[in-house]
Amino acid sequence: MRTASPPVGLPALAGTDLVRQVAGMLTEAIVGGRLGPGQKLAEAAVARELGISRAPVREAARLLESQGLLRACPRRGFFVRALSPEDVDDLYDLRLCIERHAAVEASRRLTPETRAALRRQCEALSEAAFLDDPARIVEADYQFHRLICEIAGNARALHLFDGLAAEMRVVIGLIGRLYDDPHEIARTHAPVLAAIEAGHPERIVAHVDHHIGVAWREVGRLVRALSTRTTEIS
Known part of the structure; x- marks a missing residue:
């Protein structure tokens, strides 16, 4: 049985433009160290914590990948990028x-x-x-x-x-x-x-x-x- 990922400490979301809201909150979590370098972004856990579906979380992850904060690994998901x-x-x-x-x-x-x-x-x-x-x-x-x-x-x-x-x-x-x-x-x-x-x-x-x-x-x-x-x- 898989154990649930620990919560990141994100509030529930409501309203429009969910992707940008999620991206902003994930950015804060990364910058603040709550999501550390190399850590996997648990999409399902984040969606559950925010009270939304996984789709906007996945889109937010793609946005943060384009900005250099996350990196995508095929069949493994998104991970917090560690700066070299x-x-x-x-x-x-x-x-x-x-x-x-x-x-x-x-x-x-x-x-x-x-x-x-x-x-x-x-x-x-x-x-x-x-x-x-x-x-x-x-x-x-x-x-x-x-x-x-x-x-x-x-x-x-x-x-x-x-x-x-x-x-x-x-x-x-x-x-x-x-x-x-x-x-x-x-x-x-x-x-x-x-x-x-x-x-x-x-x-x-x-x-x-x-x-x-x-x-x-x-x-x-x-x-x-x-x-x-x-x-x-x-």
Whole structure:
């Protein structure tokens, strides 16, 4: 007799657009660590927990596969993707290319309204840290960086950035494991904002390089350690 998969901790769903709702909740579960790297997505258990049929769960899984969060194995189902060290290097290398340019352009285009929006996003990150809510911290962190790209005014660059969304949320979630104090994550964004407000391109690039470079180094180190541990276990 097969044992039921343990619940992930998802609320019952109602309403329309179930696929996107399920995809959003599964993303939160992955980013928050409730669905860990390499873990199988138990479609029937998720559907039962959400109070829906398996069809939207399967479609949500396909959507997350296209975003790089899940991988499909023939006749076995979907599994949470484990980022490799090479994945991390590729992701952060591309982030640097996009965000260096975006931060400089955002500074040039800064208005009182967009300045206030960036400050509010920093405040949202601090509030999430105060609540010690990992999911909110990840989302507030991601939205701060996305807002910079949006203010920069390059639609194609923003489209590229949005294409990294799922993987970025995963690595931001990993960053949370590296800090005992969640407020430290919020504080690391203040120098980037200050540089954008000051408007000196060289300083902006230097602060972006430092902010993303530190994350790149530490997340890379964590992923390499996790990869080594997985190899030893297997």
